[in-house]
Amino acid sequence: MINIVLFGKPGAGKGTQAEFLKEKYNLTHLSTGDIFRFNLKNDTELGKKARVFMDNGELVPCEVTTAMLIDEVNKHPDSAGFLFDGYPRTLDQAEALDKFLPTIGSSVTATIALEADDEILVARLLERGKTSGRPDDQDEEKIRVRYQEYNEKTAPLIGYYKEQNKFHAVNGIGTIEEITERLTSVIDNL
Ligand SMILES: Nc1ncnc2c1ncn2[C@@H]1O[C@H](COP(=O)(O)OP(=O)(O)O)[C@@H](O)[C@H]1O
Secondary structure (H helix, E strand, C coil), X not given: CEEEEEEXXXXXXXXXXXXXXXXXXXXXXXXXXXXXXXXXXXCCHHHHHHHHHHHHCCCCCHHHHHHHHHHHHHCCCCCCEEEEECCCCCHHHHHHHHHHHHHHXXXXXXEEEEECCHHHHHHHHHHHHHHHCCHHHCCHHXXXXXXXXXXXXXXXHHHHHHHCCCEEEEECCCCHHHHHHHHHHHHHCC
16 A cells, blocks of 8 residues: 655645546545535535634644544545545644554555745635635635644644655646656655
8 A cells, every 4th residue: 555645835736736646556535625625515514613714724623634534544445545635734643644544554655745935836826716716715814824834833744754754855846747757756766
């Protein structure tokens, strides 16, 4: 089983690249953002718990997110591996994942970060907000909150995975194909 954590700031292109990688490596793509948005749209209990945080650009509390993630993994017992997109996003979540995966006989294989400059990413998000319908992409204030959340809570994961020798980074600026190429060359060399 191979488990890849796709890592990067909001707008770095994780979702776009995940679409290619899941096909190529036959992985189950789990995007916590997409799962939350689905629950918001359907006004589920989970959606109700997440809404206020998401609307403000803040992270949803760890217990809620981790319980949801574990549920999703358990829905795919025959999966050849997972592509985690948007999870983990805090040290607590990374530790929770490292505790959970061994219970299904697995572990994180590698974390790959898509790197790009903040200013480029903010511009990309505002552009995406024009068509995506995502309220958190339409308001520069909320975008800034997401970057603050990233810098405070998510960036420390780089050190966490480096210590385990599981951190890889690729340049996230270029055409979609170029970036897919960079990612696949990391995965093929794992
Ligand atoms: N692992 C997570 N932990 C906490 N909240 C999360 C997590 N993943 C997604 N969310 C919530 O969903 C929102 C949207 O996530 P996502 O679609 O990954 O967007 P982006 O990477 O563009 O900020 C986040 O701002 C946050 O509120």
